[in-house]
Amino acid sequence: MPANVSYEFAKSREKYNNARTLDEKLAALREMRKNAPGHKGGEHVRADISRKIKAVKEQMAKQAVQRKKTSGSKSLAVKKDGMGQIVLVSFPNVGKSTILNALTNKSVQVADYPFTTKKPVVGMADFEGAKIQLVELPGIVKGASAGKASGTELLSIARNADAVVFLFSAENVLKEWNVLKKEFENSFIQINKSKPKIKVNKSRFKGITIAGKKFLKMSFEKFKELLKSEGFHNASVVLEEPTTKEKLEEVLDNRLTYKKAFGLIIQKNLSPKPDEVKKVSKFLPLTIVSDSDEETVKDLKQKMFYILNKILIWTKKPGEEKAVEPIALKKGSTVDHMAQLLHKDFADFKFAKIWGSGKFAGQRVSKDYELKHRDIVEIYS
Ligand SMILES: Nc1nc2c(ncn2[C@@H]2O[C@H](COP(=O)(O)OP(=O)(O)OP(=O)(O)O)[C@@H](O)[C@H]2O)c(=O)[nH]1
Ligand SMILES: [Mg+2]
Missing domain, CATH: 3.40.50.300 (P-loop containing nucleotide triphosphate hydrolases)
Structure with missing residues (x-):
């Protein structure tokens, strides 16, 4: 039986399973570690996370070496620059x-x-x-x-x-x-379609667990069969919208x-x-x-x-003008997201002041304040 885990843990595990880069993986694993079950039964979960963190770090080191060797080799993608x-x-x-x-x-x-x-x-x-x-x-x-x-x-x-x-x-x-x-x-390449809100992640626990079962629009047997045929024998699934066979197949198609x-x-x-x-x-x-x-x-x-789907934010130092260049953040980002992105020294900042979307100029806001396009932000660390 899978260990009893919190919603936060399930969410961070989902982030981990969907992470595309090693950086994203590492960030998600750290979050998992934070939200891991603290009780005795959670020991193996915590040990597993630690092992994975170690492995990701090793991969990152290898990649760095590899990058050095192959830099200059042609890629089909055009190197990204700017906000998008x-x-x-x-x-x-x-x-x-x-x-x-x-x-x-x-x-x-x-x-x-x-x-x-x-x-x-x-x-x-x-x-x-x-x-x-x-x-x-x-x-x-x-x-x-x-x-x-x-x-x-x-x-x-x-x-x-x-x-x-x-x-x-x-x-x-x-x-x-x-x-x-x-x-x-x-x-x-799907144009203007949204990815179904169905998450299927391989699990190290036996069997198939499902959250949001009320959204399942087929028999549980069929559902399991489909997952197994795609190689998911042990999986944790989170459903956040009505899940038909077609929707599930779409999600399982990683092309x-x-x-x-x-x-x-x-x-x-x-x-x-x-x-x-x-x-x-x-x-x-x-x-x-x-x-x-x-x-x-x-x-x-x-x-x-x-x-x-971005917003632009200008940083500012107390008593100075706003920065010349804005920083681009994903819509929905908070002051905390911005601080993490800026500098590790800001990771534990105390508070921030906002000009723009706040109730008044220079309003003091908490870390989870959602920023709006054109906000000017002062961070106090
Ligand atoms: N009247 C008018 N002509 C245009 C407009 N946009 C492009 N053209 C004309 O259409 C022709 C092709 O324009 P380009 O911008 O070279 O088109 P393209 O899509 O880059 O073409 P390729 O690189 O060959 O695929 C040129 O003769 C342009 O002057 C426009 O808005 N109005
Ligand atoms: Mg052209």
Whole structure:
């Protein structure tokens, strides 16, 4: 029987099982250690956590050595920079370079023929003093996911990005979307879909445990069978939404990745057909662009910032002006998250003062205060 563990422990274990990097793993393990059952029966749990921490640290050391050896080797992903990476995706000759140039200080060649851009091009767009990284991918065509026109490489860059902006020719919105949609689906990139709130984690305890059983929309026997067929003989499962067979299969398919996206209809001569716009906007919010003027640029940056799901915060020292450059945090971050990110010396700070979202300027707030976009924060350690 599994040991009786707290909700906090289960949550941190879930973080551990979902951690993608060694850093994330280590952080989650430390949290698990904090929340581990303190009673005598919890001894083996605590010992196991310690073993895992040791192993992760060893892996980190190995990786550091490996990185040194292989630095310089090519990767398909474009190295991330700024607060988030957004890929510009379209058929050839739609208007990606025009948008990239308008939003960044790039001057990529723009021309009225397909495949003007032959390699991914990176530019940084300024947003309120922070930077959004834009990557123009060379045109994507039908068959890209099977390798046509370097499609596999291009789609793997999209896969690694934080969000996607699709561009469409006004006269062919629906046709182009149908092709791009298919190529992304074939590459297991889910556009504007949310990952089901179902967590399946391998467990070192025997059997299958389930939290949130009221959400199970199939027999427990079927459920176990499906898990076993995917190699989960011992697992702990947390359900936070109605769980059908299809949803569970989706969660067990680790090829899938989820991206937020919006679409731009580039209007040159013809206007888009309203029925096509209506159909495509079921999948993507769409905006018509006919000119890269100042107002359009401002609006596009705002939309890009919005899909990155971040907030910008400025730090400040007592009696001084706010910092020039903001820091970007995930929406929903607290003062504590910010302090952890800034410096280890701030890890045990006493309190903070907030200008912006507080009730009044310089309001004293606690560690778990949720920051809002454009807040200015002073930390007292
Ligand atoms: N009228 C008008 N023409 C545009 C607009 N955006 C792009 N174009 C024209 O469309 C053509 C292609 O533009 P690019 O920006 O090179 O398109 P691209 O998607 O980068 O093209 P490839 O790199 O070849 O895939 C050029 O002739 C542009 O001048 C726009 O907003 N309005
Ligand atoms: Mg181009």
